[in-house]
Amino acid sequence: MAANLIHVDTNGSIAEKEVRGLNIVIIGAGIGGLTTAIYLRRQGHKVMMLEQSRFASETGAAVHLAPNANGLLRRIGIMAEDIGANLMESITEYDSSNTVLRDVDLTEPNKMWQHPWLLVHRARLHEELKRRALSADGEGVPVQLRKASRVASADPVSATAVLESGESVHGDVLIGADGVHVTRARVVPNRNIAPKPSGKSAFRFLVPREAALSDPLTAQFAQRHGQLVIWYGRDRRVIMYPCDSNRQLNFGCIHPSEESRGANADEWNTAANKTMLLDVYKDFDSSLLALLNKAEAASLKVWELLDMDVLPTWVEGRLALLGDAAHPFLPHQGQGAGCALEDAVSLSVVLQRGTQPDEVPEKLRLYETFRMERAHRVQEYSRLAGRDLGGEKALDRPEPFTNYNFGHGEFDSSTDRFRRWDWARKPHLYWRMPVSFGPFPGPRQTFDGRPREARHSxxxxxxxxxxxxxxxxxxxxxxxxxxxxxxxxxxxxxxxxxxxxxxxxxxxxxxxxxxxxxxxxxxxxxxxxxxxxxxxxxxxxxxxxxxxxxxxxxxxxxxxxxEIDVWRRAGSYRIQTGWQGAAFGAVALEGLVxxxxxxxxxxxxxxxxxxxxxxxxxxxxxxxxxxxxxxxxxxxxxxxxxxxxxxxxxxxxxxxASVSFDPLDWEALPTLHHVIARLAEIxxxxxxxxxxxxxxxxxxxxxxxxxx
Structure with a gap:
């Protein structure tokens, strides 16, 4: 795929040249994978996605779009409000007896963030991402999506994915976005770190908001729009928040794993029954149990929450991991999807338009450098937020976590770090004030550091x-x-x-x-x-x-x-100098031959x-x-x-010829009088x-x- 494109590099250099986009293979078509595909498509690359399922559908119910994540979607034109996302407006915490521990109005705190904190139905977000990735509309070549294409192994050196069918799919870049159960030992050599049980599992399901409002026992929990509610027990909790334009209530019920382990214990996402759910929370207030009882048994699922030790690296050769494949998150801060979006954006920054195949390994290492520290820090915050505290609210002061999570713009952060990396490779670049904007082009150097030659000037x-x-x-x-x-x-x-x-x-x-x-x-x-x-x-x-x-x-x-004015005629050449209309110098050459x-x-x-x-x-x-x-x-x-x-x-x-200077006075020449006065003395x-x-x-x- 080649085209004559305008390339703008990190120094602002504009040059028209032939740019051939990379061939990129993404394993996994979830939220992180699709966002990566859209961003890379916009950089002029050709993207193929390998999805193991037949419909590339997302499991789960709802997802947080915190300000750090929501801004990245808006950058590619996705306004989550248009697909049923609703504003996060308040947080209320109860103990297991339904006593209020904290009730926080988020109206003022939300004004701190550039983008709103939204709650969206996961399936609607996934469908919109898929539509935009595959659509003929928009910038770049539409993404190819291959369903029922389970990857058996991958070769990071050649960027090749081998399917279970035996088919090999080659690219310039291979991206592992297939979640927590990616087989790292086959993908990243000598990396045998695997997900491990966290000791907790989560029931997940939706309840129609109208169903809660119509029951006097549960109506109190569904009256306020955009309200996130948490009930804390000693070693378990229930999290509820609305989505789908406040029409659905999304539940995540976190509890000790052994209490929901049944016949399908080896399955990561298993069907659960309502009796098990109610039994796990039998010691909570009856009004909450009534709310939980409204879960539809057919849609009720239970997930074992997995954690993982820090990977020494996310990249190998031409392969990079992102999202849960690189850093699985416990759900306690709602940042799993957000950090996957951040990974996607950072990858698109380092694999910018015009990246050559031989540059890929270095650029992927750069991506890891940009993302690893922040992802692991948010990961650790999520662990802290989920710790058992004897029935008290989980975080007495959540602001440091929230500020770090929300107060970040990955596109701008990665772009700046990429610029600085690029500048550091070119120590000959000119720097002048103001240095905040990077090195300066000028008469002696182009935007990308090449010497200028004014031979035709x-x-x-x-x-x-x-x-x-x-x-x-x-x-x-x-x-x-x-x-x-x-x-x-x-x-x-x-x-x-x-x-x-x-x-x-x-x-x-x-x-x-x-x-x-x-x-x-x-x-x-x-x-x-x-x-x-x-x-x-x-x-x-x-x-x-x-x-x-x-x-x-x-x-x-x-x-x-x-100011320097010139009057040139056939036989004369006259020059006048001045400042803000005050003329102070005159040079005249007459009788030119x-x-x-x-x-x-x-x-x-x-x-x-x-x-x-x-x-x-x-x-x-x-x-x-x-x-x-x-x-x-x-x-x-x-x-x-x-x-x-x-x-x-x-x-x-x-x-x-003649030369003359008139110093005028300080009123006429408030910045130059002392200079012109000395010239007039000559x-x-x-x-x-x-x-x-x-x-x-x-x-x-x-x-x-x-x-x-």
Whole structure:
């Protein structure tokens, strides 16, 4: 299955390329398996499900959709309210004598959670998941469901499931979602940990709410919508809550296993009779017994509640376990289905669109890393919640458990952890503030860390070189390590303005910059006293935030924002700079005459300096006047030319030119007045040369390096 798809990676990179989805085989078409299939289908993968039953129907009656689970269903468009789910509105606890131990209104607590806490009929949820997985509607290729396909063994290395019929089903990924009784010894080699009895079993059945309301003895238990009720005995309890739009009451009656063990004791899910149920709870209040007596004998089932020691791993090669196959839950917190949904979502995050078959083993290990700690912690909370406490309510303070269970969004959690894993594999990525959002793309690097080359980008540079006072310029040097090569009192500087266009990192657009360049400067290194010849850049104004941020933080360039307007005519080139409408700078080149571009190197001022010198300074937070970072930087021209050579296409020489700055005042330039005032002090003693240069190829300044 191949298609031209738009791939968005963890850094936001968008690239159109051919993506071939994985072939994924899922063993088990329960709630966890179907949710996994839907999420993986949406990632562009082809999914086949192997279900041992003929109808792929779910046993059991109702299921909790706590906020952590409900949000994951909503992400794939399933609004459980539309299939009969009702809101969990209150919890009432009784002892065996029907004395109220606790009555909690959940109206306010429910406002804490992004998604509502719902109670849904298991069969309705299962049917909706199956419909969406198999439907031709929706994103991706419909899932294939093979019924009556019991898996006898599996090979994690080749991702092959062998059916009892002898048929082999191959894939790129094999997912075990077939519940607590998956044969781990055959599926995950050297993993002989098996489910074990917890000592408790549970009767499960439904009672029509109307049947309870019509009986005066039981009506009190069915009057409130969305009410979960628990009756506690010393070593047993009854849990009741509504589902199916409050039309059905779902029961889970947990008790010592030996009291319901009968002729079919070896069966996990056995038919139970009402006499046995009533006998187990014979010491409870008569009103509860009357309620239990309304169970339909034909639908009454009993489950042995199984637990399991922690598996050392859920994955092997190309195979991964999820849900009860990896971490069976006792039912005391209603998180079994929820954690299976979380597993499904986490798998879809690591097996994202574009995952290649050879990446599968590593990605499955990542899934285990993301999920194992949380699943085992919720598993342990469920054990604690189900402990016998002599007839008292099970949890005096359930909030820590509830907050941990409910206050989690697995899609967002796995996505973030996947991003961080991906970034950690690419230590060369650029990081800039704000770091909360990950590494930054920019002029030197694409979204996925590849170097950019602006060979087709264009530039137009207008520069005016002039004689000026060495003393005035020297006052702009940031440290004593900077000096002029010449001892004379006359120095040379240039004001240069460049317009860039066709920059891929700016969506094909561009920006303008204008700087003061001081020629003939040397930097004396602290360690060995070596000298670097260069052009010193005390300030560079730019018209766009993105290059300002990138250049200041990555390169240590002294960049500031201002508006830069350019008027170009046949024989003239005029530049005006300003801030919020206050104009402070003007550069004019007049009498432009085109000349042969062959000998022009495109350097500012035509100097032979080795590169650009600048000074990086980052203030220390909370300690004014102190620096966190302070050092010189250098950009060698030769190295820059090797990255992306600039080719001069046309050159115009100006007959005359002028440069002027007006500092205005602090009211007009509240952030720039001190800078422009110093620029205005620089005398233009004589214009040496002025020109406009057009060309192609824009170096990315990636050769910038720190000095000292």
């Amino acid at each position: 264009t530039f137009t540079t207008a520069s005016v070189k002039f004689k000026t006072s060495r003393t005035v310029l020297q006052n702009l040097f940031p440290s004593a390590a900077f000096r002029f090569k010449s001892p004379g009192t006359v120095a040379h500087a240039s004001v240069s303005q460049t317009t860039l266009h066709g920059m891929d990192w700016l969506g094909g657009g561009g920006y303008r910059h204008l700087g003061l360049y001081v020629h003939g400067v040397q930097y004396v290194r602290k360690g060995d006293g070596g000298v670097i010849d260069g052009t010193f850049l005390p300030v560079l104004f730019e018209s766009l935030t993105d290059p300002i941020v990138s250049g200041r933080e990555e390169l240590g360039m002294p960049k500031l924002y201002c 085109e000349e042969d571009a062959g000998g022009d190197k495109g350097t500012i001022g035509g100097e032979d300096d080795a590169g650009i010198l600048a000074y990086k300074y980052v203030p220390r937070v909370g300690e004014r006047g102190k620096a966190d970072v302070e050092h010189a930087t250098f950009v060698p021209h030769a190295d820059e030319a090797r990255v992306v050579p600039s080719v001069v296409r046309r050159v115009w020489r100006a007959e005359k 005398p233009v003693l004589e214009v040496v040369s002025a020109k406009v240069v057009e060309g192609v190829g824009v170096p990315d300044v990636s050769s910038a390096r720190r000095i000292d």
